[in-house]
Amino acid sequence: MKRTFTCIVCPNGCEIEAEYEGENVLSVTGNLCPKGRTYVTQELVDPQRTIASSVRVLNGELPLCSVRLTRAIPKDRIFDVMREINRQTLEAPTHIGDVVIQDVLGLGSDVIATKEIAKVS
Amino acid sequence: MTEKQAVIIGGGPAGLAAALRLREKGVKDILILEREKYLGGILRQCIHDGFGLTRFGESLSGPEYAQRFIDRIQAEGVEYITECTVLDVSPDKVVTAASKTRGLLQVRAQAVLLTMGCRERTRGALATPGTRPAGVYTAGVAQSYINLQNIMVGKEVVILGSGDIGMIMARRLTLEGAHVQAVYEVQPYPSGLPRNIEQCLNDYGIPLYLSHTVVEIKGRERLTSVVVAQCDERFRPIPGTEQEVPCDTLILSVGLIPENELSLAAGVELDPRTRGAYVDEHCQTGVPGVFAAGNVLHVHDLVDFVSLEAEALADSAAEYILSGSLPACPLEVVAGQDVGHVIPQRCSGTRDFTLYLRVRRPLNQVSVVVRQAGREVLRKKMRKALPAEMILLAVKAAKLTQDANLEVTVE
16 A cells, blocks of 8 residues: 655644555655654554643633643544543643643543743732 | 843734843843843733743643743843833934833843734724624734733634634633534635644634635624625625624634834845844844844744744844854845745844745645755755744855855745
């Protein structure tokens, strides 16, 4: 089988031509670095993505704190994780790296805060 | 009147990176003026990840990328004023600003650094016919509502323009429960990066229609539908291809324009291709001591390159401030065949510099070639060159002479 992938690992966005049989990658061309092959392999077996969203903040200078995942999760679990994120509320102050949800849904990725928000004085 | 070695207009990624590099170079007397309440610029609302891959070797969100610079600004004690709007910059480098806490300020600077960023093209600029209902937003405004202010913009969404922010908002709106019907792009090729088409549109089953545009906006109080049509190669709608798409929200991602009103007030001449200043290899505009970098100079794809450009600016600005002058740049850098624009537009021929350019149209198997009086100075082979991707070339002074202009072509 042959398929063209757009690698999303970095802004180069390499267009990779891959030849594969089932989950076995036979050849890749067009990638500028070895990460391209890893990406294609992962895409065939279990496509993964990171997401970013935001969480309500109480008593903060801003109403929302941005959050992101520390590791990619299976693509088909994105909306499950969004539901978990939407259940959260944080109390100001918030700091970058604060763990909002540890090991979200057992997927091996944490949801962390990505914004410094001071407590409203 | 207060005097400063450097006044930096805009506390976004370019201004912050420039301030820190000036400090490193021994310029300590700096003032950053920022219009918003917080430093960080547009990064504050760009909560998706992918920032910093080049600079920090990791994938950060916009607020995290900005905070790395803000932490250092605060640790170094660089002076900044937020909620401060600059009203005027004069050709003799007097900066006039208004601040809530300090009233009217006037500062005379040895060097003025223009780092104001850019703004979005609006519906007005497109002159799309129709009514004027609520529900029509530029992508950045929608991003600010959703990511900063906790306001959802709509439920049934159509996106016009395939700029990166529009595609990122397509994904963001989908994650927040809206239905994004499609992205329409008037050009026959996407204007954003391929990876964003993949991870923001394809991942969520959002179709991208090339050579299509919105020809009418309908609705009284709130948007009720848009009419889309296919376009010919000269962007004219093809009669008979119109289709009405019911929706309550139209997001526009139709281009960014460097914000240069202050630059014009200072007497800076703008390049109609970039809509930013004409600069030499020192990021110096036509007005001595007035420098520009980042999106105010030309719109970048990646913040990592904004930071780099601003640091190169600061190296030169520090030299200007501390020694009183910079090497002359008598040589022109000319955009030739298939090159949309180049930065810088002038160079000295005596120093290495980074040349930034964009191609005019998507091209395969090409070389970017820099020539001086017909002699090849530099050649970079590219498998693929897209208008969406800025190209950087390291030009070595050792390869240059000081007697002829440079021409950049794609062939």
